[in-house]
Amino acid sequence: MHVPIPIRGVLALPFKLAGVRISRMNPNLCTLCExxxxxxxxxxxVTVPATVLFxxxxxxxxxxxxxxxxxxxxxxxxxxxxxSAAVWERDGIVNKLxxxxxxAIFNFPIRRSDHVQQAVLSGIELQRRCRAMKTAMAGGxxxxxxxxxxxxxxxxxxxxxxxxxxxxxxxxxxxNLAARLQGASLPGExxxxxxxYRQVARDFPGAERRECTLKGIARPVTAxxxxx
Amino acid sequence: MHVPIPIRGVLALPFKLAGVRISRMNPNLCTLCExxxxxxxxxxxVTVPATVLFxxxxxxxxxxxxxxxxxxxxxxxxxxxxxSAAVWERDGIVNKLxxxxxxAIFNFPIRRSDHVQQAVLSGIELQRRCRAMKTAMAGGxxxxxxxxxxxxxxxxxxxxxxxxxxxxxxxxxxxNLAARLQGASLPGExxxxxxxYRQVARDFPGAERRECTLKGIARPVTAxxxxx
Numbered sequence: 001m002h003v004p005i006p007i008r009g010v011l012a013l014p015f016k017l018a019g020v021r022i023s024r025m026n027p028n029l030c031t032l033c034e035x036x037x038x039x040x041x042x043x044x045x046v047t048v049p050a051t052v053l054f055x056x057x058x059x060x061x062x063x064x065x066x067x068x069x070x071x072x073x074x075x076x077x078x079x080x081x082x083x084s085a086a087v088w089e090r091d092g093i094v095n096k097l098x099x100x101x102x103x104a105i106f107n108f109p110i111r112r113s114d115h116v117q118q119a120v121l122s123g124i125e126l127q128r129r130c131r132a133m134k135t136a137m138a139g140g141x142x143x144x145x146x147x148x149x150x151x152x153x154x155x156x157x158x159x160x161x162x163x164x165x166x167x168x169x170x171x172x173x174x175x176n177l178a179a180r181l182q183g184a185s186l187p188g189e190x191x192x193x194x195x196x197y198r199q200v201a202r203d204f205p206g207a208e209r210r211e212c213t214l215k216g217i218a219r220p221v222t223a224x225x226x227x228x
Numbered sequence: 229m230h231v232p233i234p235i236r237g238v239l240a241l242p243f244k245l246a247g248v249r250i251s252r253m254n255p256n257l258c259t260l261c262e263x264x265x266x267x268x269x270x271x272x273x274v275t276v277p278a279t280v281l282f283x284x285x286x287x288x289x290x291x292x293x294x295x296x297x298x299x300x301x302x303x304x305x306x307x308x309x310x311x312s313a314a315v316w317e318r319d320g321i322v323n324k325l326x327x328x329x330x331x332a333i334f335n336f337p338i339r340r341s342d343h344v345q346q347a348v349l350s351g352i353e354l355q356r357r358c359r360a361m362k363t364a365m366a367g368g369x370x371x372x373x374x375x376x377x378x379x380x381x382x383x384x385x386x387x388x389x390x391x392x393x394x395x396x397x398x399x400x401x402x403x404n405l406a407a408r409l410q411g412a413s414l415p416g417e418x419x420x421x422x423x424x425y426r427q428v429a430r431d432f433p434g435a436e437r438r439e440c441t442l443k444g445i446a447r448p449v450t451a452x453x454x455x456x
Contacts, residue, residue, distance in 0.1 A: 016245055024393065045301055061404045061444025069385045069400055073273055076399065080390035097395040098326050099403070157297045162308035165252065167325040171304065172297055175327070176289045216289025 005030050025093035026110075033109050045159025051106040051119035051196070052156060052175050053092070054182035055083055055126055058146040060100035066137050075135040075145060076100065082133070086126035090118040095169055103179075105170050108158055116153050116199040123149040123190040124228040131188070146187020152178035153196050180214040181223055190226040197224040233258050253321035254338075261337050273387025279334040279347035279424070280384060280403050281320070282410035283311055283354055286374040288328035294365050303363040303373055304328065310357035317353070318346040323397055331407075333398050336386055344381050344427040351377040351418040352456040359416070374415020380406035381424050408442035409451060418454040425452040 006012045007022045007030045015021075015030070023029040057063070057079060064072055076099075083102045084094050091110040096103040104122070107115035126149060133145040154174040160166045177193065185191040192200070197207065208225040234240045235250045235258045243249075243258070251257040285291070285307060292300055304327075311330045312322050319338040324331040332350070335343035354377060361373040382402040388394045405421065413419040420428070425435065436453040 013245065016247070017241065019244070019249075021247075045298075047297065059444065061408065062446070064399075064401050064404050065444075065446060069275065070273075072399065073385060073387075073389055077390045080395065081392045084390075084393040094393060096324075096326065097390070097393070097397070098324065099397070099399060099407075157301060159301070161301055162305045162312075162325070164255075164309050165312040165322060165325065167308065169325070169327070171292075171300065171327060173292050176292055179327075180289065216287065216293075218290070218293060 005032060023093070025095055026088050026091075028088070029093070029109065045157050045161075047155050047157050047172075048108055049115075049154065050108050050156045050158070050170065050174075051115045051151060051153040052170060052178045053087070053104040053106070053119050053123055053149065053151045054101060054179050055104075055123070055147055055149045056101035056182060058148050058185075058187045063135065063143075063145070066139075067135050068138060071136045075133065078133060079130065079145070079147070082129035083126055086122045086129060089125070090122040092119065092122060101182075103169075103175075105156070105158070108170075116196055117203075119151050119153070120190065120192060120196065120200045120204075120226065123151055123192075124226065127188060127190060128228050148182055148185035148187060149190040150178045150180070150182025150185055151190060151192040151196050152181060153193070153199075177214070177217060177221065180217060181212065181221070184212050184214060184223075185225075188227065190228075191223050192226060194222045194224070197226075200226075233260060251321070253323055254316050254319075256316070257321070257337065273385050273389070275383050275385050275400075276336055277343075277382065278336050278384045278386070278398065278402075279343045279379060279381040280398060280406045281315070281332040281334070281347050281351055281377065281379045282329060282407050283332075283351070283375055283377045284329035284410060286376050286413075286415045291363065291371075291373070294367075295363050296366060299364045303361065306361060307358065307373070307375070310361070311354055314350045314354035314357060318350040320347065320350060329410075331397075331403075333384070333386070336398075344424055345431075347379050347381070348418065348420060348424065348428045348432075348454065351379055351420075352454065355416055355418060356456050376410055376413035376415060377418040378406045378408070378410025378413055379418060379420040379424050380409060381421070381427075405442070405445060405449065408445060409440065409449070412440050412442060412451075413453075416455065418456075419451050420454060422450045422452070425454075428454075 092106040106119040134142040320334040334347040362370040
């Protein structure tokens, strides 16, 4: 839906009345564009090729036990800001902020034929931005905050799920595998599937190969570890 | 902020212009009320006593591998609807829908002195509603869908986190522990902490006691298993 809609200023007022606002998932989009498939496809969900990225703060639960609530809040805010900057500059959307984790989608609604590369570069940039993150412990010492990233690509189902409560999100095996891969990543790593690595191997030659056994996934998964 | 604001019909139009809408987290609230602390407290976050509830579809990752995407979507939609009905009827808000999981908060923004009981009854009702849930497997057979629930109570930090991207949520040790407890629950169970059980013991006498070792939480946790 490449129709320019004013999302800021006086011209945006009639659109606001109709419920069209700036997308929280990417400030360069409006909410109409975010869910464009609804009017275009008359379907509640569409299946499209996309690349998905999960990032989280490693050891967040134990960190929360040792740090003050306000320091944890500040650290999470910084993490969200680093992540959203890294995702938005590569035309992705931050679909969800989930406590210490973020879930980003590339190639929807902004189409990019190179969405796999964009997602990987976003992950690398996200790690670069987060490298200096620290949080204060109750004892007074600052400790570095490690971030893990998982990336996978393939067909995902995107749309609004639910009737009385609606959630705009992406689901499917590709999403689940990316989440599990991220769970297996170590601080500083961007862990990607073989399908992703094949498309970025030229830029990341000789990446470490890792066989992963992931909860709920029957077959072992071959992953590659990228670093900035 | 007990100011009646029209959230439906013609009278709601000026409020819509100002950005006030029906809360997605509870249709009996407006978005202004949802974040009432911002204007009242001039603080970005507040620390308040609350009860938090996590529910998820057990074995969702492997289920997604075996079922069709459209059947998974239908099942999730049904799950979201059951959960939101059970949470809303007890004055809670569904703060997040996270794939196969939901995160609900009780005692904010609607205050209830009996929020612990309300959250537990909501969990029991949620399990009752989900009991008949089934999903079709690729092979053609319908299999039952099991749901796990975790509940904990205590002080949580509620507010908007982040600057360039904002997320309205609750964080803190109470939230993390509830999430971990839910992860340790079996299908059909509502697993609660000792602090929660003490307040509902009269209604659930002789509940099974369970010692849990949870990821990221230093001390073992004493939990109680409730069933409807």
